[in-house]
Amino acid sequence: MMLSGARQGALSGIRRVIATAMSRDLSAFVLPGPAIARSRGLDLAGSNLIIVGTPRHAGVLIIVGPIAEGLQDAAAVVYAQMPRPRAILALGAGDIAPLPVADASAPLTQDGLRSGLAELRRVVEAGAFHVDAADFTAAALEVRIEYTCPMHPEVIRDEPGDCPKCGMTLVPRETSAVGHGGHEQAQNMAETVDHSEHAPKSDDSCHAGHDETAKDAAYTCPMHPEVVSDEPGKCPKCGMNLVKADGEGGQGHEGHGTHGGHDEHSSEPVDGIEPHFMSMVELTKDQPRSSDGLQMEWIEAPFGPFFPGLPAGLHLSLTLDGDTVAGSDARSLVGMADLPGGTAMAPGQFVDHLAAMQLSPIAYRALACAAIEDAAGIAFGADDRRARAAAIERERIASHLSWLAEFGVQTGFLWLAGRAGALQLAVQGAGTAEIVALAGPIGRLIRRVQAAPLMRMRLRGIGRFGKDRVAWGPVDRARGGGSDARSDDATLKELGFGIRVRNGGDALARMMLRCDEIDQSIGLIATAGTLAAPMLADVGVVSGEGAASIETPRGAARLTVTLTDGKVTGAELETPSTAHLALIDDLTRQRELGDALVAVGSLDLSPWEMRG
Amino acid sequence: MSELSQYAILFGLSIGVFGFVISLYAFARAIGRARAEPGKDVPATAGTLSRDPVWVRYHARYAGYALLFLAFDMEMAFMYPWAVVYREEGLIALLDMGVFLAILFLGLLYGWSQGALRRQ
């Protein structure tokens, strides 16, 4: 029996003890993320696992559900970066290529988790060391050498040579063989280490021709360059001997500031300093500056797709100037919002396809059902509508609690991470009576979060964006906006819905608003009294167009479907996270890294519902 | 016990720690060496391989604080011996150091007013 990630060696003596130790102390990295695991009903915290945020500290890779296509490369990278011995536990994951075969598999339920972990412990104890251990390779890990110019990062060639723009020798750089390399956007302005060494050199070469343009006087004073004379003598101001004007004394090169069109703001000759001296400010004149006027090198650091605290599947790449964000690039690797057009799909299949968006499946199922029912002209009784609305509200509570848990992970507020996660698991799948019973603990959690020390300091003023930007859902309502798809819903009005709004427009307001909404949703569910997951009624063979809009926990989602002979032939989906993705640049610009990440987290993005 | 022998013990303790750590590493090495695989030695960055070097000039935003820290650190070096003889010396000691501290504190207030005490 051998782990796919076993260490080389015979399992004897001390190694046996160590293998036992490893099976007792499992540290797990969850793919795609603990939030997804919770939304599928898995209670990872209760099962004596240590959940870690970086693959380097993990011994087990727990895969929850099938790996999305866009995440396969990242999963291979994560697995490759785990130190051996490493194991894989696949819960309902099926084929997990490019990873090796899972060491333990189980269905995606809490019981499956328990049995899978037990099996995994046995496998680890028996197979952590093995005489045959093979390397793990994947296409995503291959290295390719490319050649780039230090001054012009957009110039990339496959062979060594010279830069076509400035003639410098291209330097080799490692990059991934698949996907895109490190810096590919020319406007990213990220600079590598070599840049600072080359900048003065190239500028010197640019200045090589500047001597000739200097004013040509015979003798001048080293301390007072404005004193010129045709013969040698003494300076009338300070009494020093006059020197030849072409810098023989090495000082006082006057006319340094009259170099044609090179600098618009000429530099005054600085006494006692060498000619051709350019201060750092001048050298770096045309290069991007930080907010305090200095120009330093920037690095580009990825913060996704499996970053703890950020939504899984979001590829966020920040250009960092020290610990300040100078630029950002965000996209989703798992976007499912582009619906297949043209091919006919059975309505049930269409609803399932939409509900396969992890994170708020019930809201999307309700959206699909509502749109198809609208197209088919079916209407529901009040009870059914209430039950459906209550199901969506229950999902809202679970989603906001999940956001609170992720927020807790992100800010190091570990009690919140644990408690909110546990309450989310309790709410998901609960009936109305249980939810009303949970109102007490949830209320206590909310009050404690809102009153936590340092919370206001952590969140106030972070995550503001311009008034003209489009936003939905809690992000919009937290800045006083009034968009809520539930305002037009008669069923919810009967249940006593009134839009909740906060002013502030920052992460604090968003957190408070989500807490308000949790309270409100509990109240709505209590009033509704019944709760049922949305079910698609039998549509029959009809044709028509329908539209619906549902307030998902992240904002209003709009769907239009076209039915032809009982099959869905066209659909268009607009989701809130797609609009919010565009806000990331605003939110993070010139922010400290921690603040930027909290701001991105406060948007409560779902990369699954973005366009990918 | 003389001071020198005490420092000798401390020095011996440090050497002992080095020895302990080396023996731990030797133990770990006896279990096996790290296997070199593609992608494993790239610093872990949340699922994306980032091979670019990060040894660049870091733009520290706390430069103002750092300068004031230097001044105060020098002050603290003087305060240690002062604190030990303080009670003997009495009120004079308090006034002497009070003047020194007040001057430095004024420096702090000046820096504060000029915006040194903020994120640059």
Next chain:
Amino acid sequence: MTVAIVLLSLALGAYLLAVIERWAVHGHLSLTGPAWAALALLGRESVLARKSDRLFFEIGPVLLLVAGLLAVAVIPLAPGLIISDLATGALFLNAALAYVLVALIMAGWGPNGAYAMIAGWRFLGQFIAYAMLIVMPITAVAMRAESLSTVQIVTSQAQLWNVIYQPIGFVLFVVAAMGLAWLPPLDLPDATGELAGGVEADYTGARLAVLRLGRMTIILALAGATVTFYLGGWLGPWLPPWAWSAIKIMLVAAAMLGVGRYMPRIREARYLALSWKLGISLALANIFIVGVIALVVPL
């Protein structure tokens, strides 16, 4: 002989701290957990990051452990039970703990990884915030005790513990100590949610074990320092002195480890601003107040 006893108590204390830390961070309390974890860590591969600064990468964790041990060496557990009773013990403590900064910067720079490097430099900012607030309260304590020797500082509290005599200094020292040991909410270099492990992120296997052991030692040293400077060291009725030391140090360390669970991480800019604006002013006021009281009251 005393060296051996103190080192054994240190090992035991560090183990108990590891148990407490596991509870504080992960929520399960298990007495054998750290033992299994240590064995598992030693058996895991120790990956060396590519193009890293090998010297810094290796020295970082070791220096942390050395700094912690040297700091523990001047903490008195009972009259006579101290590894080295230096006449300048408090100053030496401060000097040894200054190497924590060097170690973390090395650990940050070494691996040539984005998260680690940012974490290392952020710790430098944190250092600038806490450094003065560790030193100034110690000065006030030394003023009362008329000595920098840790043993003298404890005996000077025979009538009244410093926590009551100089409460401002106590609060400042404890918060600064949490900054030094990068305990939450001041755990900027180690931030899981912001930097996925930060300085610890690129260490695996035996090196990570040494890093964590170093951190436990430092937390123990700081708890010991708090108890020595403010909570009366080994003083107390009924129980033998070493028992009092052990109880007090463990309680303080558990409090330091546990409190961060209940609040979010502080922002670096706010930490620096609060330390230098509010903190230094309070620390100077503390010195002044203690100076006046020490002259007036013969305690």
